[in-house]
Amino acid sequence: MNGQAIIEQLETRRKELGMTDEAFARLLGISRPLWSQLRSGRRRLTLAVLRGILRAFPDWEEAVLALLREEA
Numbered sequence: 001m002n003g004q005a006i007i008e009q010l011e012t013r014r015k016e017l018g019m020t021d022e023a024f025a026r027l028l029g030i031s032r033p034l035w036s037q038l039r040s041g042r043r044r045l046t047l048a049v050l051r052g053i054l055r056a057f058p059d060w061e062e063a064v065l066a067l068l069r070e071e072a
């Protein structure tokens with residue numbers, strides 16, 4: 001799984017939860033502008049963002065680990 005696929009899944013999850021971009025970014029521990037840049041592909045996932053994803057969604061551990069393996 002690549003970074004963009006994770007972002008797309010996060011966007012799907014955000015919509016399922018009925019959250020605004022602002023609230024979802026806060027949940028991930030990032031700013032709304034950074035969330036927007038990630039969604040548009042202007043920024044790549046960083047370790048800090050991945051940590052935020054895991055704090056918010058611990059069940060995503062396998063997807064995050066797969067991404068890190070691909071990037072290594």
